[in-house]
Amino acid sequence: MATLILGGGSQIGLQLAKLLGEAGKPVIFGSRSGTRVPEGTLSVRFDWDDPATFGAAFALGQKIDYVYLLGPSHDHDPLLKVKPFIDLAVRKEVKRFIVLSEGGGHTEKGPDSKKANNLIKNIVEKGPVGFIAVQDIAEIAFKAITDVESLPNKEPILVGPELVSYQEVAAILTEVLGREITYKVISVEEKAKRYEQLGLPKEFVADITQIEESLDDGFDVKLAADPRTIRGKLGIRQWIEQNKAAFV
Incomplete structure (x- = not known):
């Protein structure tokens, strides 16, 4: 029952992978660059601009129950690229999507x-x-995967x-x-x-x-x-x- 983290190289993705790893939960990293992958973590290339990469994680043979989804950050209408992947994931019997949407512009470059x-x-x-903070966002995403009933609703702000x-x-x-x-x-x-x-x-x-x-x-x-x-x-x-x- 693995979690696929899309946008894995992001600070939130890295922190979420750390929390899941500490809890003994299997993680698959999906990122465009393939860098910043935590040691011992399965990873695949994933690029929102290349639909041919959408099935790579499912081809590994692990059952993926959860997807943490960080969509294309600079698209005015990200659903155009995201929906084909969601349709594929549903066919692969993914149980839950944890979607991060932004209320405004931000950068993960921090300082x-x-x-x-x-x-x-x-x-x-x-x-x-x-x-x-990144840590707080990752902890809430972690709860959405491991203990969703502890959250006040399905679309927390x-x-x-x-x-x-x-x-x-x-x-x-x-x-x-x-x-x-x-x-x-x-x-x-x-x-x-x-x-x-x-x-x-x-x-x-x-x-x-x-x-x-x-x-x-x-x-x-x-x-x-x-x-x-x-x-x-x-x-x-x-x-x-x-x-x-x-x-x-």
Whole structure:
């Protein structure tokens, strides 16, 4: 009864694989690059842009009951690529899909964006954000696989244990790192241009910036109050302290 982790090379995928491994649950890694595969873990090449790779995990001969699914992150309509795989997995009698969907743009590079110039840029002026740690997301995905009845519902909303502004994040970074980190509000147009320079499609960029703009209207405040919401455990200060070395 293996779990197939798609987007296995992601930080969440790696953390989920660790939790499953510690619990003695078999894991199959599916990733485009084939790098960052935990030692002793079965892995296959999986690429959302190459449907020929969709059946590789099932060809290994292990019964796959669960799929952790991280869809193509830069597609405006990811279902176009995801549905053919889901149809195949259903035919292979997969019991449950654990799907991670994003409420806004993010990067798993973590500290990298703060190392170069000690400056954080975004379009959010004062709106609080429910930053949630990779570990917390992975733990909830783990429960969805091993103890789904412990979750409050089948479509939980995940937010961090606290709501903090970008200005507060900059202040905490300054205190913990011992050097000044500043936050600069930029225009929607400048942020969109930065996303487009990263190669993101214009439709996707429009979605991201719209969600980021909504933070100033209390978007994450409303999410935090939603009865479907699960709050993470790791606060922003604790996360920065744990990852302090990566900011150097």
